[in-house]
Amino acid sequence: MITIFLTFLKIGFLGFGGGYAMLSLIFQESEKLGMTVQQFADLNALDGLIPGPIAINSATYLGQLYGGFWTAVAATLAVCVPSFIFVPLFLHYEDKINDNWVLTAILDGIKPASVGLILAVALSLMLLTVFGINGLGEWAKASLDWTSLLVLGVVFFLDSKYHVNPVWLILLAGLLGGVVYYL
Amino acid sequence: MHKNWILFKVYLLAGTFTFSGGMAMLPVIERELVGKYHLIERDQLYEYATLSQTFPGVIALNNACFVGKKIGGTVGIIAASLGAILPAFVLMLAATIAYQMIPQEGVVLSIMAAIRAASAAFLFSAAYSLARFNLKDAPTIILAAACFLLTVLNLANAPTLIVIAGIVGIILSRVKQVRRV
Numbered sequence: 439m440i441t442i443f444l445t446f447l448k449i450g451f452l453g454f455g456g457g458y459a460m461l462s463l464i465f466q467e468s469e470k471l472g473m474t475v476q477q478f479a480d481l482n483a484l485d486g487l488i489p490g491p492i493a494i495n496s497a498t499y500l501g502q503l504y505g506g507f508w509t510a511v512a513a514t515l516a517v518c519v520p521s522f523i524f525v526p527l528f529l530h531y532e533d534k535i536n537d538n539w540v541l542t543a544i545l546d547g548i549k550p551a552s553v554g555l556i557l558a559v560a561l562s563l564m565l566l567t568v569f570g571i572n573g574l575g576e577w578a579k580a581s582l583d584w585t586s587l588l589v590l591g592v593v594f595f596l597d598s599k600y601h602v603n604p605v606w607l608i609l610l611a612g613l614l615g616g617v618v619y620y621l
Numbered sequence: 622m623h624k625n626w627i628l629f630k631v632y633l634l635a636g637t638f639t640f641s642g643g644m645a646m647l648p649v650i651e652r653e654l655v656g657k658y659h660l661i662e663r664d665q666l667y668e669y670a671t672l673s674q675t676f677p678g679v680i681a682l683n684n685a686c687f688v689g690k691k692i693g694g695t696v697g698i699i700a701a702s703l704g705a706i707l708p709a710f711v712l713m714l715a716a717t718i719a720y721q722m723i724p725q726e727g728v729v730l731s732i733m734a735a736i737r738a739a740s741a742a743f744l745f746s747a748a749y750s751l752a753r754f755n756l757k758d759a760p761t762i763i764l765a766a767a768c769f770l771l772t773v774l775n776l777a778n779a780p781t782l783i784v785i786a787g788i789v790g791i792i793l794s795r796v797k798q799v800r801r802v
Contacts, residue, residue, distance in 0.1 A: 448780065450677065450678050450679070451677055451678075452677065452780055452783050452784070453677055453678055453679070454675075454676075454677050454783070454787070455674075456674065456680050457680075458747045458748075458751060459751075461744070461747075462772070462779045463779045463780065463783070465779075466778055466779045466780075467779075467780075476733075476737060479736075479737035479740040479741065480720065480733070480736070480737065480740070482740040482743060482744065483736050483737070483739065483740040483743075484713065484716050484717070484720065486640070486740075486743060487716065488640075488709070488712045488713050488716050489636065489637060489638060489639055489640045489708060489709065489712065490636060490639075490640075490708055490709020490710075490712065490713065491679045491680070491681045491682065491709060493678075493679045494679060494682075494706060494709040494710060494713070495709055495713045498709070498710050498713040498714050498717065499713055499716075499717045502714055502717040502718065502721075503717060503721070507714070510710070510714055510717075511710075514706065514710050517678070517679060518678070518679065518682055518702065518706065519678075520676070520677045520678035521676070521678040521679060521682040521683045521685075521686050521702070522686065522698070522702070524676050524677065524678070524683075525676065525683055525686035525687055525690065525698075526686070526690060526695075526698065528672075528676070529687070529690050529691075538672075538675065539794065540791065541675040541676070542675055542794070543790045543791045543793070543794035543795075544787040544790050544791060545674075545675050545790065546790040546793065546794060547764065547786040547787050547788070547789045547790020547791070547793065548783055548786045548787055548790060549751070549754075549755040549761075550755050550756055550760075550761035550762070550764040550765045550768075550786070551764055551765065551768045551782055551783060551785075551786030551789075552751060552755075552768075552783075552786075553748055553751045553752045553755055553756060553765040553768075553769075554764070554765040554766060554767065554768030554769035554770075554772070554782075555768050555769070555772060555779055555782065555783075556744060556747055556748045556751065557744075557745075557748040557765075557769050558768070558769050558772035558773050559744055560741055560744035560745045560747075560748055561773060563737070563740060563741035563744060564741045564745075566737070566741075567734065567737045567738040567740075567741050568738065568741075574773065583734070583738075585734070585735060585738075586734060586735065586737075586738035587738075589735050589738040589739055589742070590738045590739070590741055590742045590745075591742075592742075593738070593739040593742035593743070593746075594742040594745050594746055597742060597743060597746040598745075598746040598749050598750065604640075604743060607739055607742075607743075608736055608739055610739075611735040611736050611738065611739035612732045612735060612736050614735050615731045615732040615733070615734055615735025615736065616728055616731060616732045616735075618731060618735070619727075619728045619731035619732070620728070
C-alpha cells in the first residue's frame, strides 16, 4: 500500500499537462508494481467508459487491483496531494508572483515530450494486441492478429476524425471480438 | 444554501457528467457558480482554469482547489475537492470490482482482445491530437521524437524524460526572451 501511495505521489508531482501526459508515467510506474500491458489496456478502455480525470481513475483502478478498497483510497489521495499543496501556496504568495513564466516554460517543454511518450505507450499496446508480443525485442515471435488490426484502424479513424463517443467505439470493438469468436 | 455546500454539489455534478476530466467540466461550473449562484466572476473562473492547466497534478482538481479557496477558504477547498474526486472514485471502484469478476475465458477473451485493440487506438488518437496542438516548430518535433525513441529503445524512463523536457522548456523560453531583447 505504501509503495502504491508513493508511486502515485510521484505521478502527481511529475504530472504536468493533464491526463494523457500522465498516462505514460502511470504506464511505466505501474509496470514496476506488476501491472501487465493487458491490464493497462483495460484501464485505458475503462477510462473511456467512466467519467472523471484519468489520473484519479487510474489511481483507483490500480489501488483496487493491487490491494483493495483502502489502497484505492490511498492511491487516489496521493495523486491529489500536489493540488492541495501548490494551489494554496500559489494563492498565498500571489501578489509576489506576478509572472509565472517558469511554469509556462516547463509546460512548453513537457507537452511536446508527452506526445512522444504517449506514442511509445500506444506502440506497446499495439505490439501486444496486434502482434502478440511484449516489446520490439520479441519481434521474431510476432504473429499478426487481423481482427485486432482492423479494430485498431477503424477505432482510430472514427475517434480522431469523427470524435465518436468512446463508449460506442468500445461496444463496437467488443461486439466484433464476440462475433469473430463464433466464426 | 451554504456556499461550501453549493461548491460540493456543483463539483459533484460536474464530475459525474464529464468524461476524461480536465476542462471538460468548465461549462457546467460556469453555468452553476457564475450564472446561477453568482459566487465567482466569469473572468476569475477562466483565469483559474488557465492556471490549473499549468500546475502539476490533476487539472480538474487544481481548478476545484482554486475556486474552492476563493469562495470558501480552506473548507471550500475540501468541499470542492471532495465533489470533484468522489464521482470518479466511486464509479471507477465499482467498475474495477466488476472487471475483477469477469471470467477470463472463452468468448470473453476474444471480446477483451478486441477492446484492448480499441484501447491502443485511443492512445494513437490522443497522441495525434496532442501532436496537432503542440508540435509547432523544429525544437518541439525533435523533443517529441527524442522522447519516443528513447522510450522505445529503453534508454530512458518517463520521469527522467519529463524532468529533462521541463528543463529544455525553460532553456527554450530563455533563448526566445534573449532574442527578443
